[in-house]
Amino acid sequence: MAVEHDLDPEDDIDIEGKLSTDFDYSTKAVIRSCTNRGRVTGKKDGTGGIAGEVDLGCIIECYGYGEIKSTGGNYVGGIAGSCKTLIRDSYAKCVLSGTDYIGGVAGSIKDVKNCNTLIKITDSDEYAGTIAGEVTGTAESNYFVSDDLAGIDGVSYSGKAEPVSYDELILSEDIPEEFKDFKLTFIANGDTVLVYDFEYGDSMPEEALPVIPVRDGYQAHWEDYDYSDLTFDGTINAVYDKYVTALESGQMRTDDRAMLLVEGRFTTEDAITVTKENNPDINGRNASECFTVNIPDDGQQEHLVHYILPEKVKNADIMILQNGTWNKTGTDTDGRYMTFTVSGSEVTFAAVKTASVLPTAIIAGIILISVIILIMRCRKRRKKKKAIAE
Secondary structure, eight states: OOOOGGGOGGGGOOOOSSOOOOOOOOOOOEEESOEEOSOEEESSSOEESSEEEEOSSEEESOEEOSOEEESSOSOEESSEEEEEEEEESOEEOOEEEOSSOEESSEEEEEEEESOEEOOEEEEOSSSEESSEEEESSOEESEEEOOSSOOSBTTBOBTTTEEEOOHHHHHTSTTOOGGGGOEEEEEEETTEEEEEEEEOTTOOOOGGGSOOOOOOTTEEEEEOOOOOSSOOSOEEEEEEEEEOEEEEEOSOBOTTSOBSEEEEEEEOTTOOOEEEEEOOOEETTEEEEEEEEEEOOOOSOSEEEEEEOOOTTOOOEEEEEEETTEEEEOOOEEETTEEEEEEESSEEEEEEEEOOOSHHHHHHHHHHHHHHHHHHHHHHHHHHHHHHHHO
């Protein structure tokens, strides 16, 4: 509130003649019984729930319940950003943030009387208080509830800006119902999922947390929040993180590719561990290498593993250890990688060289040739017997 000088009352008076006349002017302005419940955001100095800057008049019986924030300025208050006059009989229950001069009633104020606050200041530098960041005149009969903030610029004053318990505050005459009403609001994708009502000092059990709506390709969790000893309204947002579709081992092959990849729906904090084991003898065949892989829980029972064989091994069977028994598993190829499916969060597998087909082919060839020769000899003998008989 201020005087608009372009409409100054003395401009509306015509003075005629040379007589000198004395004039008295009185400008009165009162804001009374106004309530703010909305979020107010300013960029410069003077951001308040009811008024930004008050140069004249007074504010009486007003209520500030909305979040008040200045992104780059000073003088932030639940009722007024700054006030060069009087604010009395007013109440503030809100969240405040700014640079300097942050106060529950006003960032800076001349006179403040009979006001009560229950506020949180999330960001401030200097001159911050539950009643005011600065009082240039008088403060009288103002009370507040806070475990970590003082009344005026870091100092509380008995009878002027005095801390009281919550139980004492709500017994005060004319205390608004909003001071007894507390809520946690859970928001996902811009929509309200749950409004949880609680009483001052309650805790919210973990099982009461709402289920987060699913977004395809994302893993979600509620942002960090302390649900114990709740003393103020709060808004909790769902955080969606894109799934990491594959985790790779720390072990590399000579072409700088990861030796092993595991597909899944992982978070950025997940990692697989790959432990090299002694090479086992499996059915008389010695494994080329053997590993145990630990896979973080992503809610899936099966995972597709990509694995590059050692450089000197061209073909191999993949054997998986299950209940103490080695079993061959089916494989496929994806570029240089062999792929196979595993179950569970821990799997031990071994790569066993495939038996060479060359000796078998040679033996089969020898047998075939021998059979052909034998057949040819039998035919020659039959021909000779026929010739002698004739």
